[in-house]
Amino acid sequence: MKSEMIFSGFGGQGALAIGKFIAQSAMSEGKNVSWLPSYGPEMRGGTANVSVVVSDTEIASPVVSFPHIMVALNQPSLDKFGPSVKANGLIVVNEDLCPNVVKRDGVDYVVAPLNKISKEIGDDKVLNMIAIGIIIEKTNIIKYDTLADHLTSFLKDRNAELLALNLEAIKKGMELAR
Amino acid sequence: MGNKVLMKGNEAVAEAAIRSGCRLYFAYPITPQSELIEYMAKMMPKVKGTFLQAESEVAAINMVYGAAGMGKRVMTSSSSPGISLKMEGISYLAGARLPAVIINVQRGGPGLGDIQPAQGDYFQATKGGGHGDYRLIVLAPSSVQEFADMASDSFDLADKYRVPVMILSDGLLGQMMEPVEFKEYKTDKEIEELGKQHYDWCIHTNEDGKGHHHNEINSLEIDPNVLERHVLNLEQIYKEIEKNEVKHEEYNINDNNEFVCVAFGTAARIVKSAIDDLNAEGRNIGLIRPITVWPYPYKEIAKTIHGNVKRVFVFELNLGQMVEDVKLAVNGKVPVEFMGKVGGLVFTPEEIKEKIKAYL
Amino acid sequence: MAIIAKRPDSLREVSFTYCPGCMHGVAHRLIAETVDELGLKNQMTGVAPVGCSVFAYKFFDFDMAQAAHGRAPAVATGMKRARPEMNVFTYQGDGDLAAIGTAEIVHAANRGEHISVFFVNNAIYGMTGGQMAPTTLPGMKTTTSPYGRDANDIGYPVRVCELLNTLEAPYYIERVSLLSVPEIIKAKKAVQKALTYNKEGRGFTFIEFVSTCPTNWGLDPVKSQQWAKENMIPFFKPGVFRDKGTEGGQK
Numbered sequence: 036m037k038s039e040m041i042f043s044g045f046g047g048q049g050a051l052a053i054g055k056f057i058a059q060s061a062m063s064e065g066k067n068v069s070w071l072p073s074y075g076p077e078m079r080g081g082t083a084n085v086s087v088v089v090s091d092t093e094i095a096s097p098v099v100s101f102p103h104i105m106v107a108l109n110q111p112s113l114d115k116f117g118p119s120v121k122a123n124g125l126i127v128v129n130e131d132l133c134p135n136v137v138k139r140d141g142v143d144y145v146v147a148p149l150n151k152i153s154k155e156i157g158d159d160k161v162l163n164m165i166a167i168g169i170i171i172e173k174t175n176i177i178k179y180d181t182l183a184d185h186l187t188s189f190l191k192d193r194n195a196e197l198l199a200l201n202l203e204a205i206k207k208g209m210e211l212a213r
Numbered sequence: 214m215g216n217k218v219l220m221k222g223n224e225a226v227a228e229a230a231i232r233s234g235c236r237l238y239f240a241y242p243i244t245p246q247s248e249l250i251e252y253m254a255k256m257m258p259k260v261k262g263t264f265l266q267a268e269s270e271v272a273a274i275n276m277v278y279g280a281a282g283m284g285k286r287v288m289t290s291s292s293s294p295g296i297s298l299k300m301e302g303i304s305y306l307a308g309a310r311l312p313a314v315i316i317n318v319q320r321g322g323p324g325l326g327d328i329q330p331a332q333g334d335y336f337q338a339t340k341g342g343g344h345g346d347y348r349l350i351v352l353a354p355s356s357v358q359e360f361a362d363m364a365s366d367s368f369d370l371a372d373k374y375r376v377p378v379m380i381l382s383d384g385l386l387g388q389m390m391e392p393v394e395f396k397e398y399k400t401d402k403e404i405e406e407l408g409k410q411h412y413d414w415c416i417h418t419n420e421d422g423k424g425h426h427h428n429e430i431n432s433l434e435i436d437p438n439v440l441e442r443h444v445l446n447l448e449q450i451y452k453e454i455e456k457n458e459v460k461h462e463e464y465n466i467n468d469n470n471e472f473v474c475v476a477f478g479t480a481a482r483i484v485k486s487a488i489d490d491l492n493a494e495g496r497n498i499g500l501i502r503p504i505t506v507w508p509y510p511y512k513e514i515a516k517t518i519h520g521n522v523k524r525v526f527v528f529e530l531n532l533g534q535m536v537e538d539v540k541l542a543v544n545g546k547v548p549v550e551f552m553g554k555v556g557g558l559v560f561t562p563e564e565i566k567e568k569i570k571a572y573l
Numbered sequence: 574m575a576i577i578a579k580r581p582d583s584l585r586e587v588s589f590t591y592c593p594g595c596m597h598g599v600a601h602r603l604i605a606e607t608v609d610e611l612g613l614k615n616q617m618t619g620v621a622p623v624g625c626s627v628f629a630y631k632f633f634d635f636d637m638a639q640a641a642h643g644r645a646p647a648v649a650t651g652m653k654r655a656r657p658e659m660n661v662f663t664y665q666g667d668g669d670l671a672a673i674g675t676a677e678i679v680h681a682a683n684r685g686e687h688i689s690v691f692f693v694n695n696a697i698y699g700m701t702g703g704q705m706a707p708t709t710l711p712g713m714k715t716t717t718s719p720y721g722r723d724a725n726d727i728g729y730p731v732r733v734c735e736l737l738n739t740l741e742a743p744y745y746i747e748r749v750s751l752l753s754v755p756e757i758i759k760a761k762k763a764v765q766k767a768l769t770y771n772k773e774g775r776g777f778t779f780i781e782f783v784s785t786c787p788t789n790w791g792l793d794p795v796k797s798q799q800w801a802k803e804n805m806i807p808f809f810k811p812g813v814f815r816d817k818g819t820e821g822g823q824k
Contacts, residue, residue: 055390059219062392070219070390074245075328095485097389100561237655263654267647268680275644275677279620279651282638287655305641416636416652418659419615427585429630430638 036091038176039099041116042166043084044108044129049163053106054085056167060177060185061089069097081111089176104174106166107133108149127169129162145169147211153204158197161204168208179205217392222357222382223248225393226316227256229364230288234399234407235314236262237287239276241269243295244328245384246318250290270295274302274315281311282430284408284415286368290316292384293334294325296342303377304343307447308432312371312411314364315349316380318387321557329557330384330479335534338381339507346444348451350378350458351507353477357391359504365396370458372410374450381506383530385479385559454508461510465492466499466517472569473517474500475539476528479559484528487565498569506535514542524572525549528565530558581605583614585634592699594787594794596751597626600693603757603764604662605633610765611772616659618652620645622674624666625699643674646681649688660771662689668698671707671731678733682777685742689771691764692733695784696805703789707731710804715789730808734781738814744776746815750783750806752798759811770818783809 040057044050051072058068071086086099104125107113109132120126122141130136131150138144147169153162171179183202190198220228227249230238238253250266257264263280267273273289280287291299296317306313319334321327336342338351350370354360360382367378399407408415419425434440464485466473476484481502488498501517503510518525525543527536527550536551543549552568554560580586583605591597608617614635621629623642630637640648645663653661670678670692681688697715698704704717708730712721722730734748745767749760760782767778783805785797792800 055219058390062217062219068219068392071385072388074384074388094391094482095489096483096487096562097385097391098483098559098561100563237651239651265650265654268676271644272647272650272677272680275641275647276651276654278640278644279638279648279653280655281651282648283652283655283659285655287651301641302644309639416618416638416659417656419635425634426636427634428636430636431630433627433639 038089038104038174039102040087040089040104041084041099041102042087042106043082043112043116045081046083048083048108049160050083050106050108050112051085053163053166054087056182056185057089057170057177058087060181063181063185064177066091067094069094071097081109082115084112084116104170104176106170108162108166109133110135125170125173127166129166143173145173145212152207156200156204156207158200160197161200164201164204165208165211168205169212171205172209172212179209217394219390220357220393221248221388221390222360222386223318223388224252225357225361226364226380226382227252229361229395230314230368231256231260231262232396232398233286233365233368234404235286235288235364235368236260236404237280237285238263238289239265239267239273239280239287240289240291241267241273241295243292245320245387246290246292246316248387249316249318270298271301274299274306277313278302278306278309278311281306281313282309282416284411284417286372286404286407288314288316290318292318292320292328293322293331296334296337300337300343303349304345304347305432306377307343307347307349308345309430310375310447311377311430312368312375313377314367314371314380315377316382319381319383321555327557328384330386330530330559331555331557332383332478332480332530332534333532333555334381335506335529335531338379339509347447348376348454348507350374350376350454351381351505352378353381353504353506354386355478355481355502357386357389358393360386361393361395372407374454376450376454381478383479384557458505459508459510459513460504461513462502462504463517464488464500464502465497466501467497468519468521469497470499470517470522471496472498472524472526472572473522474498474526474528475503475514475535476500477503477506477535480528480530483560483562484565486562487569490562491566491569496573503535509538511538511542514539515544518543518546522547526569527551528560529553530560531555581609583608583617583634585632587631589632590628591625592788594785594797595625596782596784597693599751599757600691600782600784601629601632603761604664604691604768607761607764607768611768613660613768613772618659618661620649620652620661620663622663622665622669623700624669626664626666626693627700629664643669643672644677645669646674646677646686646688646690650681650684650686653686653688657687660768662691662768662771664691665693666699667692667694667696667706667708671733679737679740682737682743682779683740685744685776687771687774687776689767689778690780692779692781693784694733694781694809695786696730697786697789699786699789703786708809710808732809734779734814737779742777743779743815744817745770745778747779747813748781748783748809748811750801750811752783752785752802752806766816766818775818781809783811
């Protein structure tokens with residue numbers, strides 16, 4: 036099994052981190068992974084994005100042209116990558132920054148106000164964790180427990196409060212996707 | 214061991230270099246290799262090594278020359294425009310027979326070009342670049358793991374033959390994260406021993422118990438007869454390297470291949486995806502991936518061109534550089550087709566499939 | 574029988590390749606004698622430049638490196654960082670140090686590299702046959718300034734000691750001359766100071782020797798000395814620019 040993903044948004048929204056957490060967790064679950072970011076001036080143009088591949092077999096091309104899963108944290112990202120998502124694929128849209136969502140047939144959409152929800156949880160920074168929660172619920176790419184363990188070992192002693200917020204955001208995302 | 218970590222190529226190769234006993238690193242910042250110099254800045258002090266941000270690429274490679282002359286494992290890194298600046302020093306390293314490792318995280322050119330991945334420095338790396346008759350051993354990684362493994366391989370090769378070694382990577386491999394597994398750290402004692410293997414030629418104190426010596430680190434031979442001997446001696450070393458060190462990967466190479474593709478580094482990964490798809494549709498296409506681009510696997514490529522192979526395809530992220538070596542290897546037996554992508558763009562598997570399908 | 578003069582241990586039994594009347598041999602000797610006196614021979618090493626002294630790596634009787642044109646301070650940086658237990662110097666001419674190698678000398682000085690730099694300034698490119706140097710005097714004729722150096726066109730000579738003296742890090746900067754026996758004795762003292770500081774790991778030390786080039790100036794050695802005293806010394810004034818080792822240090 037091979038899943039190809041693109042996560043995209045404004046620089047600072049945490050799109051690249053979505054990729055990193057998913058790649059890290061999938062690696063822990065014994066999968067092959069690759070994480071290929073955009074870099075340079077493109078980062079400032081509104082679509083800081085990362086291509087992630089998770090696969091049971093060796094990953095050949097790390098360049099993703101037609102993703103199975105795409106997260107658009109802002110409108111330029113949705114416009115740029117939305118049309119190339121594969122049939123039966125999943126698109127997660129941050130409704131707060133994507134005023135113009137034209138849904139394609141045959142693609143699964145989760146459209147949610149991620150900025151608003153993250154503020155309700157208590158920290159803007161966990162916006163990307165909600166998106167990961169949605170992907171966990173909708174697909175079997177990674178398990179919640181793997182990511183939770185990873186975050187716990189990373190944050191427990193450094194920032195227990197942020198850890199709790201992150202875990203809450205992932206669960207909120209999973210709820211949204213149900 | 215057995216612990217995989219997710220790391221960028223730029224960081225992984227730096228970590229692997231430190232583990233292989235590199236305690237001296239001199240470089241100048243340039244995108245897309247910045248993570249490499251930053252990693253060294255962070256980690257070298259922790260192993261009591263030297264990290265020095267030089268005033269220029271030119272100074273950095275000459276610091277490498279100085280440190281290599283002391284018989285210590287030393288490395289520098291840069292990206293294409295910076296590697297051009299280092300070429301003077303690389304020629305001197307070759308002339309003075311100094312072991313050192315140079316990493317090129319290639320980007321688009323010519324000139325300032327852009328900062329996206331490219332393979333436009335193949336000629337520069339494999340055919341010269343600096344002045345005079347010399348060769349670099351050039352290793353071309355195609356994954357983060359291989360990039361990291363090449364750090365220790367290149368130090369070993371540099372020490373074995375007393376030649377500079379280049380790792381010819383690109384912005385994609387530098388920026389990409391993949392799982393990587395590292396070898397153990399060399400101990401301080403092992404590193405000291407590595408330095409001592411060069412005592413018969415390198416600069417060191419007279420207090421090693423062997424008495425007085427006068428070693429010269431030098432590429433100047435003003436007498437043409439002496440310089441001739443020196444260059445012919447280099448030729449012998451290069452022949453030895455060509456005999457012993459050629460490395461390549463074969464991917465679905467068999468007696469029934471209808472087509473054979475040749476690609477190195479990042480380009481080879483995209484080609485693998487494309488031929489996986491085509492082979493799933495019933496084709497039989499193989500890939501040869503040179504791992505050393507100098508010495509080049511001419512014989513290994515020639516061997517795969519048997520009666521069933523109708524055509525050879527070469528894919529590179531440049532206007533067609535390695536294709537000249539492939540043509541030498543194929544030697545006119547079958548047509549050689551080329552497809553390149555330039556400007557720092559990377560072709561997609563779809564584009565490659567289209568190119569091949571045009572000849573079905 | 575008492576020996577009153579002999580070749581310093583730190584010079585090899587190799588004939589110099591310098592022209593008659595050239596002062597490089599004297600400068601080499603000052604360095605070699607001092608290395609002997611300080612007992613540094615076993616851990617001494619140096620870097621030869623590109624220029625007339627390109628073969629300096631053959632003359633000193635310890636391990637030596639030869640550098641690309643202008644790059645000696647960078648090479649010496651790599652050497653000192655690789656084996657800090659050794660004492661490292663560079664030996665450079667004016668074209669090497671003050672033209673093509675300007676960046677390397679300024680930044681090695683600015684880092685306060687623990688090396689000694691011996692800079693021989695004779696206002697001309699000797700090895701390539703008498704071309705204009707960054708230290709060629711205004712009006713001075715060379716093969717590439719056949720009508721005399723026009724300062725309005727190509728600028729004024731570079732005063733390297735003064736330039737480096739604007740930096741914080743250097744430990745010791747002095748300009749001496751090799752234009753008479755008393756001046757040579759003074760120069761020896763400067764070399765002794767530089768290499769003593771080097772031995773003690775004090776920091777970056779820099780000695781400029783104002784010197785001559787009889788061959789390319791077209792003057793005999795005695796007239797060369799006279800010409801340099803009259804023309805170079807007023808522009809390149811000898812003196813201690815920086816000595817952090819003395820009371821009150823800076824100047």
